[in-house]
Structures are given as C-alpha cells and as structure tokens.
Amino acid sequence: MxxxxxxxxxxxxxxxxxxxxxxxxxxxxxxxxxxxxxxxxxxxxxxxxxxxxxxxxxxxxxxxxxxxxxxxxxxxxxxxxxxxxxxxxxxxxxxxxxxxxxxxxxxxxxxxxxxxxxxxxxxxxxxxxxxxxxxxxxxxxxxxxxxxxxxxxxxxxxxxxxxxxxxxxxxxxxxxxxxxxxxxxxxxxxxxxxxxxxxxxxxxxxxxxxxxxxxxxxxxxxxxxxxxxxxxxxxYGKKGPTFGGQKLESLDADARKKQAAALAPVLRGFCSSQTKMIGHFTDDTRVLEYINSNDLDRLAPLGTSCPDHFLRTKISPLVLELDKNAELSDVTALKEQLAPAFEAYRQMYADYYNTCKHDNSPAIRDANPVVILYPGVGMFTFAKDKQTARVAAEFYINAINVMKGAEAISEYTSLPRQEAFDIEYWLLEEAKLQRMPKSKILSGRVALVTGSAGGIGKAIAKKFVQEGAVVILNDMNAERLEGAAEEFKAQFGKDAYTTAVLDVTSANQIKAAFDTAALAFGGVDIIVNNAGLSISKTIADHTEKDWDLLYDVLVKGQFFVTQAAVSVMKKQDIGGDIINIVSKNALVSGPNNAGYGSAKAAQLHLSRLNAAELGADKIRVNVVNPDAVISDSNIWAGGWAEGRAKAYGVTVEELPAYYAKRTLLNEIILPEDIANACVAITGGLLNKSTGNVINVDGGVAAGFVR
Missing domain, CATH: 3.40.225.10 (Class II aldolase/adducin N-terminal domain)
Structure with missing residues (x-):
C-alpha cells in the first residue's frame, strides 16, 4: 500500500x-x-x-x-x-x-x-x-x-x-x-x-x-x-473574524524586539522571586493574532485543555495591561506599574491551590506565571532552563491553535479547575519531579563572557554551560564566533547559547549584545570581562595608537560592558556577578610593558571601585588574575610572544616552560584553570564575597595582593 x-x-x-x-x-x-x-x-x-x-x-x-x-x-x-x-x-x-x-x-x-x-x-x-x-x-x-x-x-x-x-x-x-x-x-x-x-x-x-x-x-x-x-x-471565518477580530495592531518587527528587550529583564526579575528563571520571547504571527484580539480577555483566563499543554504553561497566562508604546526607560515606575499584576497573579494561583487541594496534595509550587502576554508585542515564557521555557512557548502556541479551531466550529472549553489541579498536583507527577536530577550549581543563570569564541573566554563559557548556565557567545571576529557556535551546538545543543558579534569598544554592539541576551534568555546574571589584547614594546617604541587601543579595549571596554550589565541587573533586581579577567601584570612590574601593565592596573582598581558602588544592589565584582595562559589565546598571536621572549632572553618555544619554572607551583596555566576560578566565584559558595582578587598564575610571589 x-x-x-x-x-x-x-x-x-x-x-x-x-x-x-x-x-x-x-x-x-x-x-x-x-x-x-x-x-x-x-x-x-x-x-x-x-x-x-x-x-x-x-x-x-x-x-x-x-x-x-x-x-x-x-x-x-x-x-x-x-x-x-x-x-x-x-x-x-x-x-x-x-x-x-x-x-x-x-x-x-x-x-x-x-x-x-x-x-x-x-x-x-x-x-x-x-x-x-x-x-x-x-x-x-x-x-x-x-x-x-x-x-x-x-x-x-x-x-x-x-x-x-x-x-x-x-x-x-x-x-x-x-x-x-x-x-x-x-x-x-x-x-x-x-x-x-x-x-x-x-x-x-x-x-x-x-x-x-x-x-x-x-x-x-x-x-x-x-x-x-x-x-x-x-x-474559519464562518462565525466571524478569528478571535472576534483584532483589537489593536502590532508594533513593527524592530519596535517589538526593542520593547521586548527593554521589558524582559524586569519580567524576569518578577518571575525569579522564588527561583532564578530563564526566559524566552516570541512574536510568532499566531501569537500576535491571539494577543491583539478582542477575545483575548475572555479566552486567556480559561487556560488550556490538553494536559500536556497545561503542565507546561500553568493554569493560565498573565496578560499585561501595558501599552505597546509604553516608555520603559523609567524602571522604578515600570516596576511599580507591574507589581500589582504579579501580586494578583500569585494570589490567584494561591486561591486556586487552596480551593482545589486535597489532604495529601504536595506543597504549593512557585506561584509566578510561566506565560506572559504583551498585546502588540509578543509572548514571554519563563522556566528553570531555556529548553523548558522555549517548549512552554511552543505548547502555548499549540493551545492558541486549539482555541482558534474550537472557536471557529463551536465554543472553546478548557479543563475545569479541579481537573487541572488534579493533573498539576498529581502525586505521580510529584514523584516524577522528585526523581529529577538535582539542579547544577549555575542552573537558571545567564552569562555573557566577552571574547568567548576562543582561548580563556571559550573555556569559561564551556565551563559555565557544563555547570548549568546559558551563555551569550561573542567575539569581534564573526568567523571565529561562528566556529565557536557550531562547537557549542554540537556539544551542548541549541538551547545552551546564543551569539552576538561584539567589539567592546563599540557602544552600539554592546547594547545589541545585551538586547540579544534579554530576548534569548530574559537578561543576564554573570558578566566576565575577558576580551583583551596585549602589546609588548619598550617605552621608546610605544605609539599613541598602541596606548589608545590598549586602554580602549581593556579599560573602557571593561567599564562600558559593566555599565550596560549593571543596567540590566538593576532591572532584574536579583543581584549578579561581574568577574574581570585582569592579569598578574596589574601588580608586577616588568620590562617592555608600560601600556599593557598600566591598563591592567587600571582594570584592577576599576574592579574595586565598582565593587564598592554595586554592593548595595547585591552585584558582586571580583577579579581573576591569570598569568601566561598561552593555549588557544589571541593574545599570544602576533608580536606579544616575541616581545615577551625577547624581554626574558628566551625563545618563543621556551616561553611556556619559562613561565612555569618561575612559579611557586611550577605549573603551566591553562584556560580551564581560569574557568574553574570563575565557577568558584559564581557557584554559590562565595555569594558574600566581593572586591576580591584570585590569582591563577601558579604562584608568583610578586603578584600577591597582600
């Protein structure tokens, strides 16, 4: 057949x-x-x-x-x-x-x-x-x-x-x-x-x-x-316009993305009041048709019908009463406007639980919404990880399709509240949840590591993903970034990362990278200022161009990326971590190193200044000081290796052994060693530490802070 x-x-x-x-x-x-x-x-x-x-x-x-x-x-x-x-x-x-x-x-x-x-x-x-x-x-x-x-x-x-x-x-x-x-x-x-x-x-x-x-x-x-x-x-259309016709028009595509990127971190902060959540945004045409319709206010509170849909999307979505053209730059006013909606949703969920619970029901779970609808803009979903948030969006689109079809041929009916509760808080479902593996230490965290297409940056990004985080891979070299993305997709899957071309000297690219983070994951929790370069020249040979490039990338780049990150973190109001990859050279004087070493010293003190200012916002700022990380590093391409070898009277091939021999531990430092230090800072055991310097240099006594 x-x-x-x-x-x-x-x-x-x-x-x-x-x-x-x-x-x-x-x-x-x-x-x-x-x-x-x-x-x-x-x-x-x-x-x-x-x-x-x-x-x-x-x-x-x-x-x-x-x-x-x-x-x-x-x-x-x-x-x-x-x-x-x-x-x-x-x-x-x-x-x-x-x-x-x-x-x-x-x-x-x-x-x-x-x-x-x-x-x-x-x-x-x-x-x-x-x-x-x-x-x-x-x-x-x-x-x-x-x-x-x-x-x-x-x-x-x-x-x-x-x-x-x-x-x-x-x-x-x-x-x-x-x-x-x-x-x-x-x-x-x-x-x-x-x-x-x-x-x-x-x-x-x-x-x-x-x-x-x-x-x-x-x-x-x-x-x-x-x-x-x-x-x-x-x-379709026999009973009248789909979903009762359109109540409002969508913003154009660029404006939708702009509004969503500005709003997502605020929503993520509200949804993370109990557990840190990862976000997802979609402005799929099916979503827009539904959220812009006259029937939205009638259909949305009904919830979904199929148990598979319901388990992924919760009892009902939160519909924002926020104008699609609302000015979102006043974060304090925006939070004051949205807070009552979230409180009302949490109360609704608590009432649902208390009304439907049985004597042996599991304890109430997180009362925050999974699905948030913003008419004229799109749909946000929040969950414990990116895949779950993305799939929740897919399931709610399924539910939209179901409502559209049912309304076209008859009248949509959802699961009765008690039946829905008996599915959500089913003891067998609870037992399945209890069997789930324990969350990794960086689960629910979003990390942006500058210069993460290679070397130290890529090692840090990989380690973060292995420990449960999602990452924004970025690099100023688009080809290099594409290669790193392919590697991450093969190793971790499409939900572990997103990408952004980022030159840390470009204000526009910095903003675009953080917008990418907001749209892909809802915001950002961890910033690692890792992007860098090195120039080794005598005082006589140093040019103004050399000097400006070092300070633009290392000092201004660190400052402006941090500034953009702090803006997002304050929207979320759930704290955060900023780690600056500096260098032993911030503390140790050496020949042929005036520009690089002084820029590194500026990075180090800037870190202390930022830590002092941001502590009230629960944003921790710490430093990792590596030394001589040669493997897969852009810094060692070009003339830096030759310059350092000349300064120390050795060949380029002898540099790794030379650097290891001068350390107290006689160890060669690898990118993975720096990555481990970053996880140690962000993994939860050092949540009350800020303004610190961790040396990952094999032990260079001259580089000791105290």
Whole structure:
C-alpha cells in the first residue's frame, strides 16, 4: 500500500519506503521509525507529548513459550528522538490481568507500581501512566498523539457531536478522564461498543489511532488528523473574524524586539522571586493574532485543555495591561506599574491551590506565571532552563491553535479547575519531579563572557554551560564566533547559547549584545570581562595608537560592558556577578610593558571601585588574575610572544616552560584553570564575597595582593 505525500496538506507525509524496507520484519524498529516521523511534525504532537506502541510475539525467557509483548514509549522522552532505550516492554497478558485486582478509580494510582510486575525486558524504560491505554486495545500498532487540529474538536463544546458527524461514526469518543488505568478500561469499552472504528477522540485531550502494521497506523493517523484540519479550515471565518477580530495592531518587527528587550529583564526579575528563571520571547504571527484580539480577555483566563499543554504553561497566562508604546526607560515606575499584576497573579494561583487541594496534595509550587502576554508585542515564557521555557512557548502556541479551531466550529472549553489541579498536583507527577536530577550549581543563570569564541573566554563559557548556565557567545571576529557556535551546538545543543558579534569598544554592539541576551534568555546574571589584547614594546617604541587601543579595549571596554550589565541587573533586581579577567601584570612590574601593565592596573582598581558602588544592589565584582595562559589565546598571536621572549632572553618555544619554572607551583596555566576560578566565584559558595582578587598564575610571589 502506498500513499502520495500530495494527498496531505495539513500534515507531513514522511514515510520512506526504502528506509522502511530495511527494517522489515522488526516491528519494534518500525515502531521507532514511525514514532520519529510523527514526532518530527509539531502539528501532530508537541515535544515530549504523545506515545506509540506495538505488540509482537516473543519467546518468554523463563518458559521458552511464545508470548505477546507490548513495546510502548516509556516515561519521559520525546517521539521525535525516541530510541529503543526509551521504550518499555511488558507482557500483555500480565498487564491485562491487572484488571482482576483493580479496586476502582479512587485507587487507580496504585496500579502504576504493579506495571513493574509486567515487565518483559528488564533493561527497558520504566512504564508510563499511559501504558494501560495501549495495553487494553487489541491492535498491533497504536498512536496516541496531541494534534492541534484534533484537540480543537476535542475541546469544543460540541466536540462529541462534531466528531460523530465528521467521521460518520468511525471515530469513537471518550469524555475527559485523567490518563491512567481507568481511561484504559474506558478506551476498551468504547471499542467494544463501536466495533470497526478507526480511532477514538479523547475529550479535551487528544487522539488514539491504530493499524495492523506500522505503516497502516501511520497512514490512519495522518488521514484522521488531515480530516480534522480540513474541517477547521473550511469553517474559519464562518462565525466571524478569528478571535472576534483584532483589537489593536502590532508594533513593527524592530519596535517589538526593542520593547521586548527593554521589558524582559524586569519580567524576569518578577518571575525569579522564588527561583532564578530563564526566559524566552516570541512574536510568532499566531501569537500576535491571539494577543491583539478582542477575545483575548475572555479566552486567556480559561487556560488550556490538553494536559500536556497545561503542565507546561500553568493554569493560565498573565496578560499585561501595558501599552505597546509604553516608555520603559523609567524602571522604578515600570516596576511599580507591574507589581500589582504579579501580586494578583500569585494570589490567584494561591486561591486556586487552596480551593482545589486535597489532604495529601504536595506543597504549593512557585506561584509566578510561566506565560506572559504583551498585546502588540509578543509572548514571554519563563522556566528553570531555556529548553523548558522555549517548549512552554511552543505548547502555548499549540493551545492558541486549539482555541482558534474550537472557536471557529463551536465554543472553546478548557479543563475545569479541579481537573487541572488534579493533573498539576498529581502525586505521580510529584514523584516524577522528585526523581529529577538535582539542579547544577549555575542552573537558571545567564552569562555573557566577552571574547568567548576562543582561548580563556571559550573555556569559561564551556565551563559555565557544563555547570548549568546559558551563555551569550561573542567575539569581534564573526568567523571565529561562528566556529565557536557550531562547537557549542554540537556539544551542548541549541538551547545552551546564543551569539552576538561584539567589539567592546563599540557602544552600539554592546547594547545589541545585551538586547540579544534579554530576548534569548530574559537578561543576564554573570558578566566576565575577558576580551583583551596585549602589546609588548619598550617605552621608546610605544605609539599613541598602541596606548589608545590598549586602554580602549581593556579599560573602557571593561567599564562600558559593566555599565550596560549593571543596567540590566538593576532591572532584574536579583543581584549578579561581574568577574574581570585582569592579569598578574596589574601588580608586577616588568620590562617592555608600560601600556599593557598600566591598563591592567587600571582594570584592577576599576574592579574595586565598582565593587564598592554595586554592593548595595547585591552585584558582586571580583577579579581573576591569570598569568601566561598561552593555549588557544589571541593574545599570544602576533608580536606579544616575541616581545615577551625577547624581554626574558628566551625563545618563543621556551616561553611556556619559562613561565612555569618561575612559579611557586611550577605549573603551566591553562584556560580551564581560569574557568574553574570563575565557577568558584559564581557557584554559590562565595555569594558574600566581593572586591576580591584570585590569582591563577601558579604562584608568583610578586603578584600577591597582600
């Protein structure tokens, strides 16, 4: 059976017969292949959402007899990147036999632990709460997805009637029920009452479809979702303008970015009142259509319908009553204007918790909003890390799509508050959260390290990411920066960094870099003034151009980057760290070093001055003094190495050993050593230290501060 991709307009037909043929006979491999295709199309399911399964015959390792085994996506993971290690494998007969000891819906959570007694492959993933939803259905291949087009029907007031009429009775309907053992039994009951159906719509939730083969299941899934999407498209505009028409016009693209960059650090500060959060901004056209509409005030408080959407975006968004053209430069006035909105949101969330909580509910979680809507400008999302914040935005766009479709064909309905609470504060969900790895020491922190495309700067940026931070990679050399970005993407993924071309002598590029930080992550917490250069000449040979360049980059660059950082940090009002990479030469006198050494001394004292001024704002300013860090350093390119070698009467090749031999520890200093010092300062154990100098030079007695 072969289907043309041209048959589909609203979904992507990605099946490759040649690729699938290589997997023939291996149903589990075909399950993974199908899952990856489905997960690659965000119109079919969102990140981490949905699950798929297949049932195969296998030899029981204990009896040697043929048994039916179900392979199903396990707890956590994402369909688009699913591998065999992400699947759970269970004996089908054992799983189904659990209904004989099931004590009813009030006790369904206790069934989850019993899934472990049904495991066939002991090395497979832990079974998820959705396992019985697949287990009680008899089909060889099953897809459970959360496509926007289907959920729009499932979340419509007349969803059941629309489903019956649209599919002529070939798609069943099960009213909203929290995922679990009971819902699995309800799916089987629906199938028993409607033999021959090709799928089941879950009210407010999603879609189940199936087939006898991986390909038949895939095609069935695409066809059902395509039909849902076609139906929505045919009905857009029939009831009137989308979302009741546009209440206001968006700012133009540049103005939106400008407003968002100015506002993001203030929002991040409010959202970080309990835990430091990372931000994300989008002005996607779908977002703008929704937030600029007449129906925003009616729809936004309703919240989302699909549990996957809700868990990522919270009970409802915060809609800012802030003019799109508002002047945002008066930070004090802006905070005074926004504070009541955040207090009202936190109170709303507390009331929601207190009204819906059970005797055994987990303690209330962070009451700050995840999604913040700024009409005319865009949407901000805040979460523990960049990926979670970005995905929250993707999920809320899914929710917007659902609301748009449901309103076009009927009336949108969200989850009742109690049902939403029972999902959010589900004890099984809490247990999953408790199993999450402990946060790294720099989680939730945003770092801008100047000159981070190579040498010391890149080593610091890498170490920060390894410890949980996100970074703004930057360099004045665009080609070098591009290479560093490729390296970071390969090693850490796209959510660990963003980039900005930055010459620290350019006021415009400094501002642009901090705007980039605000749009990408919500602000900045850690600044490392690392960008530098060196010129080694005698007094006689030093030119005015040499002198100005050294002072512009090292002293003025440090000052103006710090000045821009402090502006952002004060908007956030959550403190911060500024680390200045200075040098042993700030303290030690040597030949052929008047310009560089005096500029380094200025950097050092400027650090002390800044520390004295910024302490009241909980902004710490500290210094790391390296010496002779030669590896991958721009400073050692050009004439500096030759100049220092000449000053000390050695060859360039002998410099590393020369520098190591003159230290107390007889050590060569590497970029990673400087990075470790920066983490030591920012990692939490030195939060009450400022104005300090840490020497990372192998021990040069002449460079001791005291």
């Amino acid at each position: 072969s289907v043309s991709a041209t048959q589909f307009k609203h979904v992507s037909y990605l099946w490759d017969e040649a690729e699938a043929a290589k997997l023939a006979g291996d149903e589990v491999a075909l399950l993974i292949y199908r899952s990856n295709l489905l997960g690659a199309d965000l119109r079919l399911t969102n990140y981490g959402g949905g699950n798929t399964s297949c049932k195969v015959t296998a030899k029981d390792p204990l009896t040697g007899q043929d048994v039916e085994v179900m392979w199903v996506k396990g707890s956590g993971g994402d369909l688009g990147t699913l591998k065999k290690s992400g699947l759970a494998a269970l004996y089908v007969d054992r799983l189904r036999s659990l209904k004989n000891i099931y004590r009813g819906v009030e006790f369904e959570d206790e069934m989850v632990e019993l899934f472990n007694h049904c495991i066939f492959d002991l090395s497979s993933k832990a079974p998820s709460i959705d396992t019985p939803l697949h287990g009680f259905l008899p089909f060889a291949h099953i897809d459970h997805l959360h496509p926007d087009a289907a959920i729009a029907i499932a979340a419509a007031k007349d969803g059941r009637k629309i489903t019956e009429e649209l599919f002529g009775g070939t798609i069943g309907w099960v009213e909203w029920k929290k995922p679990g053992f009971e819902l699995g039994l309800q799916l089987k009951a629906c199938l028993d009452a409607n033999p021959g159906i090709r799928g089941i719509m879950l009210g407010s939730h999603g879609l189940f479809t199936w087939g006898d083969t991986a390909y038949e299941s895939y095609i069935n899934t695409l066809e059902v979702i395509e039909k849902c999407a076609e139906y929505l498209e045919q009905n």
